[in-house]
Amino acid sequence: MKTREKILLALIIISLALLAVILSFGALGAVPLKTIRPLGSFYLYFMANNNIVIQEIYPSITKPSDFWAASTEGITAILWDYRGLDTLFETSVFFFAIIGSVSVFRYYSVSLEEKNKKNTNNSSTNTKTSGQGLSLIVKLITRINFVVIIAVSASIAFHGQLTPGGGFQGGATLAVAPLLAIAALSRYFVEDVGLKKNTMLTIRTLGLLIIGLLALTPLIMGFAGGNPYIMENQPKSWAMFIGFPSFGLGVLLGSLAFYNMAELLAVGAGFTVVFLLLTLPEEFFKKILSREVGKQ
Amino acid sequence: MIEEYLEKILWTYMFFVIIATFGVSIYGIVFRPNMLKKIIALTIFGDTANVFMIFIGYRAIYPIKPPVLWTSHPDKNVLNTFVSQSIDPVPPALVITAIVINMAITLLITFLAIQAYRLYGSLDVRDLSKLKG
Numbered sequence: 144m145k146t147r148e149k150i151l152l153a154l155i156i157i158s159l160a161l162l163a164v165i166l167s168f169g170a171l172g173a174v175p176l177k178t179i180r181p182l183g184s185f186y187l188y189f190m191a192n193n194n195i196v197i198q199e200i201y202p203s204i205t206k207p208s209d210f211w212a213a214s215t216e217g218i219t220a221i222l223w224d225y226r227g228l229d230t231l232f233e234t235s236v237f238f239f240a241i242i243g244s245v246s247v248f249r250y251y252s253v254s255l256e257e258k259n260k261k262n263t264n265n266s267s268t269n270t271k272t273s274g275q276g277l278s279l280i281v282k283l284i285t286r287i288n289f290v291v292i293i294a295v296s297a298s299i300a301f302h303g304q305l306t307p308g309g310g311f312q313g314g315a316t317l318a319v320a321p322l323l324a325i326a327a328l329s330r331y332f333v334e335d336v337g338l339k340k341n342t343m344l345t346i347r348t349l350g351l352l353i354i355g356l357l358a359l360t361p362l363i364m365g366f367a368g369g370n371p372y373i374m375e376n377q378p379k380s381w382a383m384f385i386g387f388p389s390f391g392l393g394v395l396l397g398s399l400a401f402y403n404m405a406e407l408l409a410v411g412a413g414f415t416v417v418f419l420l421l422t423l424p425e426e427f428f429k430k431i432l433s434r435e436v437g438k439q
Numbered sequence: 440m441i442e443e444y445l446e447k448i449l450w451t452y453m454f455f456v457i458i459a460t461f462g463v464s465i466y467g468i469v470f471r472p473n474m475l476k477k478i479i480a481l482t483i484f485g486d487t488a489n490v491f492m493i494f495i496g497y498r499a500i501y502p503i504k505p506p507v508l509w510t511s512h513p514d515k516n517v518l519n520t521f522v523s524q525s526i527d528p529v530p531p532a533l534v535i536t537a538i539v540i541n542m543a544i545t546l547l548i549t550f551l552a553i554q555a556y557r558l559y560g561s562l563d564v565r566d567l568s569k570l571k572g
Contacts, residue, residue: 151469151470152470155465155466155469156462159462159465162458162461163455166454166458167451171495175450175494175495175496175497175498176499177500178498179525179527180527183496183527183528183529184522186529187518187525188522191511191513192518195514195515195518197515197518215508215510215511216506216507217505217506217507217525217528218506218532220528221528222532222535226532229536233536233540234539236543237543240543240544240547241543241546243547244547244550247553248550248554307507311535395511420550425557428557429557432557
C-alpha cells in the first residue's frame with residue numbers, strides 16, 4: 144500500500160470514529176427516542192382524521208379536514224399528500240434512469256426471436272420455446288408462480304393507501320414475474336407472450352402519463368374556480384378543489400390509490416425493460432456493436 | 440436499572456455496526472479498482488444510510504407498531520393509542536424516496552459499466568483511465 148493510500152485510509156477511519164463520538168454525545172438527540180417527534184405526531188394525528196378536533200394538543204386547528212390525506216397508512220400519506228412534489232421528481236429520476244439505460248443499449252432494435260428466425264431462414268420447425276429453459280417441473284411451477292406473483296403485486300399496489308406497500312413496491316414485485324420466466328423458461332418464452340421491449344416501454348410511458356395527468360387534474364379543474372394547486376388530494380379551506388373520492392368500495396381512496404395503480408404499471412414495465420436488456424446474449428450484442436463501431 | 444443499562448449497550452452496538460458498515464463500504468468505493476466492486480460498495484453505502492435513517496425514526500418502547508391506523512373512522516382514544524405506539528413516520532418516508540433514487544442511479548451506472556466492459560474489455564479503473572478520446 145502506498146503512503147498516499149495509507150493516509151487516505153487513516154482519514155476515513157478517523158472521520159468515522161469522529162462520527163461515532165459525535166453520535167454517542169447525542170448530536171441527533173437521544174436516539175432512539177421514547178417519545179415521538181412533533182412533526183411525526185402531527186402527521187399521525189391528521190392523516191386519516193377529518194372530523195375530530197384534538198383540541199388539547201392542537202388548539203389552533205379547528206378544521207382537521209384541511210390536513211387529512213384520506214389514508215390510513217402514515218408513510219404513504221406523507222409521500223403523496225404532504226410532500227408529493229418530492230415524489231413526483233423521484234419518479235422523474237427513475238424515468239430518466241430507464242431512458243438512460245435504454246439509450247446505452249440503443250443498438251438493440253430487433254427482438255431476439257426475429258433475429259434467430261432470420262438466421263435459420265424461416266425454417267418450419269418450432270424453435271421458439273422447445274428445448275429452451277430448465278426442466279418440465281421448474282417450467283410448470285414457474286407458470287403457476289407467474290400468475291400468483293402478478294396477483295400479489297396487484298394486491299400490494301391496490302392496498303397501498305391502506306397498508307404498507309404501494310405502487311413502487313407492487314411494481315418491483317410485478318417485475319419479478321418476467322425475471323423468473325427468463326430464468327426458468329428462457330427469454331424466448333417472455334418475448335413470445337408479448338413482453339417485448341417496445342411494448343413494455345409503451346406501458347411504462349402510459350403509466351407515467353397517467354401520473355402526470357393525475358397531478359395536473361386539480362389545476363385543470365381549477366379553471367372553474369377554487370384556486371387548487373398541483374397534486375392536490377383533498378379539498379382545503381384555502382384551495383377548494385372538489386377532491387378525489389375519499390371513499391370508494393367502502394375503503395379510503397384519495398388520489399393515492401390512483402397514483403399507486405399508475406405507478407404499478409410504470410415501475411413494473413420499467414424493470415421488465417431493464418431485465419430484457421440485461422439478459423441479451425453477449426454474442427448477439429457484440430455482433431451488433433462491432434458493426435456499429437465499424438461504421439464510424 | 441439493569442434493563443436500561445442493557446438497552447444502552449444494545450443501541451451502542453447498533454451504532455457500532457452501522458458505522459463499521461459505512462467504513463467497509465467507503466473502503467470498497469475508494470480502494471477497490473474493479474468498477475463492479477465499487478458499485479456493490481456504493482449500494483451497501485446507500486443501504487446503510489437507509490438503515491441509519493430507520494434507526495433514527497425508531498422508538499425505544501414496547502409495544503411498537505408500524506404507522507398503520509386500523510380504522511378509517513378513528514375517535515380520540517384510538518388516535519391517542521395509535522400515536523403512543525407508532526414509530527415516527529417521517530424518516531421511513533424519506534428512506535423510501537432514497538431507495539428509489541439509489542436504485543435508479545445503480546441501474547444507470549451498472550449499464551454504463553456493462554457498456555464499458557463490452558467496448559474496452561475491462562472493468563479496472565486503472566485500465567479505463569489510460570483510455571484517450
